Amino acid sequence: MTDSAHLVRKLPNDIGGAEAGPIDMTEHELLPWEKRCHALADVLDFKKIINTEEKRRGVEALGAQMIGNLSYYERWIVAFGNILFQKGLLTPEELARKMDEVAARHAAAEAGGA
Amino acid sequence: MSVHEHEHDHPHDEISVESAGYYEIMETAVRELLVAKGMIGPGEIRRQIEVLDSRTPALGAKIVARAWVDPDFRARLLADGRTGCEELGISFYDDTALIVLENTAEVHNLIVCTLCSCYPRPVLGLPPDWYKEKPYRARAVIEPRKVLAEFGTTIPDDVEIRVSDSTSMVRYLVLPRRPDGTEGWSEEALAALVTRDAMIGVVPVTLPETIQ
Numbered sequence: 001m002t003d004s005a006h007l008v009r010k011l012p013n014d015i016g017g018a019e020a021g022p023i024d025m026t027e028h029e030l031l032p033w034e035k036r037c038h039a040l041a042d043v044l045d046f047k048k049i050i051n052t053e054e055k056r057r058g059v060e061a062l063g064a065q066m067i068g069n070l071s072y073y074e075r076w077i078v079a080f081g082n083i084l085f086q087k088g089l090l091t092p093e094e095l096a097r098k099m100d101e102v103a104a105r106h107a108a109a110e111a112g113g114a
Numbered sequence: 115m116s117v118h119e120h121e122h123d124h125p126h127d128e129i130s131v132e133s134a135g136y137y138e139i140m141e142t143a144v145r146e147l148l149v150a151k152g153m154i155g156p157g158e159i160r161r162q163i164e165v166l167d168s169r170t171p172a173l174g175a176k177i178v179a180r181a182w183v184d185p186d187f188r189a190r191l192l193a194d195g196r197t198g199c200e201e202l203g204i205s206f207y208d209d210t211a212l213i214v215l216e217n218t219a220e221v222h223n224l225i226v227c228t229l230c231s232c233y234p235r236p237v238l239g240l241p242p243d244w245y246k247e248k249p250y251r252a253r254a255v256i257e258p259r260k261v262l263a264e265f266g267t268t269i270p271d272d273v274e275i276r277v278s279d280s281t282s283m284v285r286y287l288v289l290p291r292r293p294d295g296t297e298g299w300s301e302e303a304l305a306a307l308v309t310r311d312a313m314i315g316v317v318p319v320t321l322p323e324t325i326q
Contacts, residue, residue, distance in 0.1 A: 013229045013230060014228070014229060015228060015248055015251055015252045016226075016228030016229070016251065016252065016254075016255045016256075016279065017228075017252065017255055017256045018248075018252040019252070020248050020249040020251075020252035020253055021249055022249060022264060023244050023247075023249045023250050023253075023261065023264050023265075024243075024244060024247065024249070025242075025244050026243065026244075027242050027243050027244070028243060030240070031138075033134070033137070033138040033141050033142070035163055035166065036141055036145065036159055036163065037141050038166060038240070039159045039160075039162035039163045039166060040141070040144070040145055040154075040159055042162050042165075042166075042207070042208070043154050043158045043159060043162055044154075045208060046207075046208070047153070047154065049153060049154075051282070052208075052232070052282035052283075053282040053283075056229060056230045056282060059230070070137075071137075072231075072246055073137070073141075074137040077137055077140050077141045077144065078137070078140070080144055081140065081144060084144070084148075089148075089151070089153065090144070090147055090148075094147060095140075095143055095144065095147065098143035098144075098146060098147050099139050099140060099143040101143075102134075102139045102142045102143050102146070103134070103139050106134045106139070
């Protein structure tokens with residue numbers, strides 16, 4: 001089973017030295033929610049709720065498939081959710097209910113012409 | 115855009131583009147739950163966005179220009195990057211250490227974060243997308259000359275290239291070489307030459323073409 005050994009030796013974030021294609025130098029301005037997500041990361045770090053290394057490991061724990069399919073800040077916010085669950089600071093049910101509430105609020109705002 | 119303005123018949127796709135997506139809803143929900151539980155203050159995210167917006171490569175450029183004109187400052191900056199920046203009134207909003215790497219005739223420095231996207235944000239702001247993506251992170255440590263060539267940079271073979279890999283606690287900033295022909299320039303004029311990419315180490319600092 002040595003063909004799987006590379007999966008053990010190198011976790012998904014550990015790509016230094018891997019083969020990769022040309023550098024795409026296109027840059028994008030952060031979307032407002034992406035900037036809020038970045039600010040949230042900083043505040044969680046200041047308050048010692050989630051530090052930078054915990055965040056990095058939280059992203060890595062999403063696994064290669066999610067890392068490959070989610071964008072940068074999408075990975076961050078999903079990792080924050082998982083870490084907050086693990087620390088017992090939020091429950092999955094609380095987050096699911098709050099997301100329903102936020103989605104309903106957005107839908108109502110759009111229907112109301114906001 | 116209101117629904118009432120949409121009586122005419124064109125597709126409503128643009129409304130769905132404006133709608134909050136799954137991850138944006140998740141961000142709002144996490145933030146509101148943390149505020150409701152008193153774990154973060156209601157204004158703290160907005161204040162941190164203001165801090166992020168205030169950090170741009172102009173701060174790094176100011177540090178570089180001062181180091182070029184003031185050898186004593188340069189020595190202090192190379193000894194401790196963080197206190198050097200603080201000397202110029204540039205505060206660090208996190209716990210990271212900063213190591214300033216000086217380019218010379220013998221050594222060219224390049225910074226990367228192979229594991230994620232660690233970057234000297236207090237002095238350069240947020241990193242470019244390419245710094246966070248796989249090709250740069252994967253290749254910078256194994257074929258830096260090829261990576262530099264993609265940025266149009268050729269480093270002579272007799273100049274050593276040193277690649278420094280950032281961590282969550284230790285960040286790097288490249289102190290580029292001062293271009294020839296800038297003797298007697300003011301600090302402000304020098305700072306205007308210094309770009310973000312030069313402080314990452316992927317390009318040199320050059321004079322504007324009109325002067326060259």
